[in-house]
Amino acid sequence: MKTRIAPLSEIPAAAELLKQGEPVVFPTETVYGLGAPVFDEEAIGKIFAIKRRPPDNPLIAHVGAFEDALTLSCSPPPTFWKLAHHFWPGPLAFVLRKNARVPPAVSAGHPTIAIRMPSHPAALELIRAVGQPLAAPSANLSGRPSPTRALDAWEDLQGRVALILDGGECRIGIESTVLSLTGSEPLLLRPGSISKEEIEEALQCKVSLPLPDSPVHSPGMKYRHYAPKAEVRLVLCRDELKGPFILSPDPRPGERLLSEKTLYAELREADRMGAAIVEIDCSPSLLANAALMNRLSKAAQIG
Ligand code: AMP
Ligand code: MG
Numbered sequence: 001m002k003t004r005i006a007p008l009s010e011i012p013a014a015a016e017l018l019k020q021g022e023p024v025v026f027p028t029e030t031v032y033g034l035g036a037p038v039f040d041e042e043a044i045g046k047i048f049a050i051k052r053r054p055p056d057n058p059l060i061a062h063v064g065a066f067e068d069a070l071t072l073s074c075s076p077p078p079t080f081w082k083l084a085h086h087f088w089p090g091p092l093a094f095v096l097r098k099n100a101r102v103p104p105a106v107s108a109g110h111p112t113i114a115i116r117m118p119s120h121p122a123a124l125e126l127i128r129a130v131g132q133p134l135a136a137p138s139a140n141l142s143g144r145p146s147p148t149r150a151l152d153a154w155e156d157l158q159g160r161v162a163l164i165l166d167g168g169e170c171r172i173g174i175e176s177t178v179l180s181l182t183g184s185e186p187l188l189l190r191p192g193s194i195s196k197e198e199i200e201e202a203l204q205c206k207v208s209l210p211l212p213d214s215p216v217h218s219p220g221m222k223y224r225h226y227a228p229k230a231e232v233r234l235v236l237c238r239d240e241l242k243g244p245f246i247l248s249p250d251p252r253p254g255e256r257l258l259s260e261k262t263l264y265a266e267l268r269e270a271d272r273m274g275a276a277i278v279e280i281d282c283s284p285s286l287l288a289n290a291a292l293m294n295r296l297s298k299a300a301q302i303g
Helices: 008-019 041-051 066-071 078-087 121-130 150-157 196-203 263-272 290-299
Strands: 004-007 024-026 033-037 060-062 092-097 112-116 163-166 177-180 187-190 231-235 246-248 277-281
Touching: 004 008, 004 150, 008 024, 008 033, 008 121, 008 163, 024 121, 024 150, 033 041, 033 121, 066 078, 078 092, 078 196, 150 163, 150 263, 231 290, 263 277, 263 290
Parallel strands: 004 163, 024 163, 060 112, 092 177, 231 277, 246 277
Antiparallel strands: 024 033, 092 112, 177 187
8 A cells, every 4th residue: 555645735635535444644732643433343443453453452532522422422420521621622531431332443342432632633623524533543553652743653654554644743742641530530541741630630639540450451551662672771870871872851962852742753763773772861850750751661661
């Protein structure tokens, strides 16, 4: 299959491909997504094949309007509406009980479904043009760092998808926060740029974290995500950094900036340069960033 990178003026063409059941890569504010209409079971199957994604790793449904949640979940709880109106459109996905219309493959056989409304205007326009939510995991091959630029998606998926919509660099750069609302209290399944504290502030109640020895609540979290080919080393003492490939939140000359926005592009750059080792300067500010530390410990295979 020939893969075309297209400007955002081709959103109508991308919507047509999607309506015909052909997955398309599109930009969101977090990372690039590989989308398919959520109720099209065959197209959903193609997402798993294209990405080589394990079938037990569920997808997030991206909606274009608040009410779309009602096409996916029977009776979202009041906390859902409260938090959605506070944080949507934006990088927060909610896990709710799913209805029978959602194909089981979308949620990897679970009785729940993850839902979010992205804030990227192109993503919203595309979803609304298709006329139903788009199930969309990150547009990378499973296990590779998520793509934050059209060329990153091309690097992984060329020859495997028909169209990549180019919306430039993603504003946020790491995947959404995932919050489960299926239990007695909200449970943070995946940290992201919307923090646990911000959610607690909006809700005026505590959000819990999964217990370390509890069964995996968020199925995708068990995989070695976010990893480059290079070995990633977390270095606690700045004096022990050796180089040459160093990522730091506060880079010195010769080092590279580490931020939510730059992490994945830099991991891909390390692979392009053939770096054997990527060293991470674990400064106190970085250690306090739950979302970045979650991705880094996975990349370093210690999480
Ligand atoms: P991504 O690969 O960034 O699209 O994110 C998908 C991730 O969201 C999965 O790997 C899970 O960790 C989480 N997720 C999606 N659906 C569910 C669900 N039904 N229950 C729990 N976690 C989910
Ligand atoms: Mg992913």
